[in-house]
Each structure stands twice: as C-alpha cells, then as structure tokens.
Amino acid sequence: MDLNEVAVDPPNPPWKPLEILSQPEGYLSYYYSDDISPLPVRWVTKPGDNKSDPNLETSTYGLFSTCSSNMRRGVVKYGRPYIFFITNRNGVRVLSGYYHIKWYVEGAFSGGWDFSIAADKVHFVNPPISLVEIDKKFGLTLAKHFRTHKGISHETCCKLRNLLDLYEDSTASYLEEIDRLERFNLQHGEYRYIGWKQKDKFSWEYARQYFKQFFQESSEQVIPQRVKNSNDENQWFCSSCQRVFVNKSLLRRCPNCGELASLQPISKNAGEP
Ligand SMILES: [Zn+2]
Incomplete structure (x- = not known):
C-alpha cells in the first residue's frame, strides 16, 4: 500500500x-x-x-x-x-x-x-x-x-x-x-517547527507519516512503554538512529530519521507525563 x-x-x-x-x-x-x-x-x-x-x-x-x-x-x-x-x-x-x-x-x-x-x-x-x-x-x-x-x-x-x-x-x-x-x-530558525525540523504546515497530507504504523509492516523495533513527557536535561535519545535531540517536550517523531515513538529521555529524573 x-x-x-x-x-x-x-x-x-x-x-x-x-x-x-x-x-x-x-x-x-x-x-x-x-x-x-x-x-x-x-x-x-x-x-x-x-x-x-x-x-x-x-x-x-x-x-x-x-x-x-x-x-x-x-x-x-x-x-x-x-x-x-x-x-x-x-x-x-x-x-x-x-x-x-x-x-x-x-x-x-x-x-x-x-x-x-x-x-x-x-x-x-x-x-x-x-x-x-x-x-x-x-x-x-x-x-x-x-x-x-x-x-x-x-x-x-x-x-x-x-x-x-x-x-x-x-x-x-x-x-x-x-x-x-x-x-x-x-x-x-529555518523551520516552522524548529525542534522537530519541520518545514511543512500541518495538514492531513503531512499527517500521513504519523499513521505509518497502521499501513506498513512493523519493523523489528520494540516500541517502548510509557515514556515521560519531559526530563531535566531536555535531551532525548532516538533508539532507531541513535541521535540525541534537545527539546522541552517529548516528540512523537524523531526529527532525524522520522521513526515514531523512538525517543527516550536521557536524564533519569524524568518529569510527570
Ligand atoms: Zn531517529
């Protein structure tokens, strides 16, 4: 599909x-x-x-x-x-x-x-x-x-x-x-949404990539359980592409590789979701 x-x-x-x-x-x-x-x-x-x-x-x-x-x-x-x-x-x-x-x-x-x-x-x-x-x-x-x-x-x-x-x-x-x-x-800042490197406007066309888990064969990646929405360092690690990002809130999608739900807080002192 x-x-x-x-x-x-x-x-x-x-x-x-x-x-x-x-x-x-x-x-x-x-x-x-x-x-x-x-x-x-x-x-x-x-x-x-x-x-x-x-x-x-x-x-x-x-x-x-x-x-x-x-x-x-x-x-x-x-x-x-x-x-x-x-x-x-x-x-x-x-x-x-x-x-x-x-x-x-x-x-x-x-x-x-x-x-x-x-x-x-x-x-x-x-x-x-x-x-x-x-x-x-x-x-x-x-x-x-x-x-x-x-x-x-x-x-x-x-x-x-x-x-x-x-x-x-x-x-x-x-x-x-x-x-x-x-x-x-x-x-x-070069982007409409700087932290997630997004140049596009939000639209249903743009939203398609947020639905890919429903339409594509899922990879071997283990999707993490509940992740805290914020952490003290504002740093997030992508388990898919291994990159580190800075943003205050947890992002749904990795700004580098586009994987969904792949970010994990680096700090142990994670805040309430
Ligand atoms: Zn990534």
Missing part, C-alpha cells in the same frame, strides 16, 4: 467513532498561547518547545504532540467529547474556544495510554472570554487554578458551548495567525 495515497483524515480508518455518553461531559484544557500574537493561538514560537496543539489545522489534539495524554485518555475511556480551551492573556485566564470530539485513534506509544482525538466541531472566538466573568454570569468556579486539564459536568459544558456559540467563529483568523507565526519561525 502506498502511504502517499491513503486518506488518513476521519472518518477514514484507523479513526474510530468515540462512544459518547447521553449526558456528555468534558474538560477544561489549558494551553500556552503566543504572547507575540494579538490572538490567543497556541505558542508556536515557544523557544525550544514549539507548540502544535490544539491543532486547528486538522481539528485534532495529540496527533503531533505528546501533550495532555491523561486528558486524551479520559476523552476516550469515559466518552467525554467536549474540550474547552483555556489560556492566560496578560495574567487573566480566558476561554478561547472548544472542540467537540467525534473520533479517536491509538497513538504510536503502546500501553493503552496514548490516543489522538479529532473533532467534528471547532469553534474559537475573538476576543476570548474572561473566566472570572463567566464564573460571575453562571455562578461557577472555573477561574480557580488548575494544571493542564480539569473535568467538568454536562451542565457546565452546555453553558460554555451555548456561550461560545453566541459569538462568530474566528477559527479562520486563528489559522492565518498560526501561519504568520510559523513564517516567523521559518525566518528566524
């Missing part, structure tokens, strides 16, 4: 439909936004750790990065389709948009903890909405600090979704802004 001709976007296989509960629940998901941007897009220019999620180009999360693996697993295991995206703008936590997840696929890291998820509905607003204001309006406590993600009830999901749907969908503006920031990276 020629991988270059396979459609890898959902609902094509290997994507599977998410089994969603009758009273669907969800998550607040924190992401780093780019402070050189007027829009709260993900932190594309973050030094040593360019961000690829939430990946609006493909309406996915965790297809290209290893971020928030616990949340992605929760979406799949508990059938929670809503993800509301929270970020910090000038010291204030804001709600910028949401995904409604409809599909999932097992990621390259084995062990039942690594899933990529894809949305059938994406809606981002401009300007984003202050969590303090949302709490006041609905009597909630969403502005209370949490790290990476937090589960929320069906009722809260409905309130946030209805609120965001009142505003025009600005996802197209977010995509233009992501492209602009990537071109900034290209100009200053």
Whole structure:
C-alpha cells in the first residue's frame, strides 16, 4: 500500500467513532498561547518547545504532540467529547474556544495510554472570554487554578458551548495567525517547527507519516512503554538512529530519521507525563 495515497483524515480508518455518553461531559484544557500574537493561538514560537496543539489545522489534539495524554485518555475511556480551551492573556485566564470530539485513534506509544482525538466541531472566538466573568454570569468556579486539564459536568459544558456559540467563529483568523507565526519561525530558525525540523504546515497530507504504523509492516523495533513527557536535561535519545535531540517536550517523531515513538529521555529524573 502506498502511504502517499491513503486518506488518513476521519472518518477514514484507523479513526474510530468515540462512544459518547447521553449526558456528555468534558474538560477544561489549558494551553500556552503566543504572547507575540494579538490572538490567543497556541505558542508556536515557544523557544525550544514549539507548540502544535490544539491543532486547528486538522481539528485534532495529540496527533503531533505528546501533550495532555491523561486528558486524551479520559476523552476516550469515559466518552467525554467536549474540550474547552483555556489560556492566560496578560495574567487573566480566558476561554478561547472548544472542540467537540467525534473520533479517536491509538497513538504510536503502546500501553493503552496514548490516543489522538479529532473533532467534528471547532469553534474559537475573538476576543476570548474572561473566566472570572463567566464564573460571575453562571455562578461557577472555573477561574480557580488548575494544571493542564480539569473535568467538568454536562451542565457546565452546555453553558460554555451555548456561550461560545453566541459569538462568530474566528477559527479562520486563528489559522492565518498560526501561519504568520510559523513564517516567523521559518525566518528566524529555518523551520516552522524548529525542534522537530519541520518545514511543512500541518495538514492531513503531512499527517500521513504519523499513521505509518497502521499501513506498513512493523519493523523489528520494540516500541517502548510509557515514556515521560519531559526530563531535566531536555535531551532525548532516538533508539532507531541513535541521535540525541534537545527539546522541552517529548516528540512523537524523531526529527532525524522520522521513526515514531523512538525517543527516550536521557536524564533519569524524568518529569510527570
Ligand atoms: Zn531517529
């Protein structure tokens, strides 16, 4: 099978439909936004750790990065389709948009903890909405600090979704802004994503190489079990090509040989995934 001709976007296989509960629940998901941007897009220019999620180009999360693996697993295991995206703008936590997840696929890291998820509905607003204001309006406590993600009830999901749907969908503006920031990276660091040596934009065409384990005979390589997402030295060793890389977060794909799930932390003092 020629991988270059396979459609890898959902609902094509290997994507599977998410089994969603009758009273669907969800998550607040924190992401780093780019402070050189007027829009709260993900932190594309973050030094040593360019961000690829939430990946609006493909309406996915965790297809290209290893971020928030616990949340992605929760979406799949508990059938929670809503993800509301929270970020910090000038010291204030804001709600910028949401995904409604409809599909999932097992990621390259084995062990039942690594899933990529894809949305059938994406809606981002401009300007984003202050969590303090949302709490006041609905009597909630969403502005209370949490790290990476937090589960929320069906009722809260409905309130946030209805609120965001009142505003025009600005996802197209977010995509233009992501492209602009990537071109900034290209100009200053030769790549759109410097740590993983990626010159291409994210797209379903580009995503094909992330699906090769489903379409090609697997090699003799033993795929490692759960790997920590960060380590003190920010150094990673590729078990396939034996090269060492520096990046803050664990990469899905080796920037040198392109192997999936082949990177291991060098430091023993690995952080929480
Ligand atoms: Zn490699």
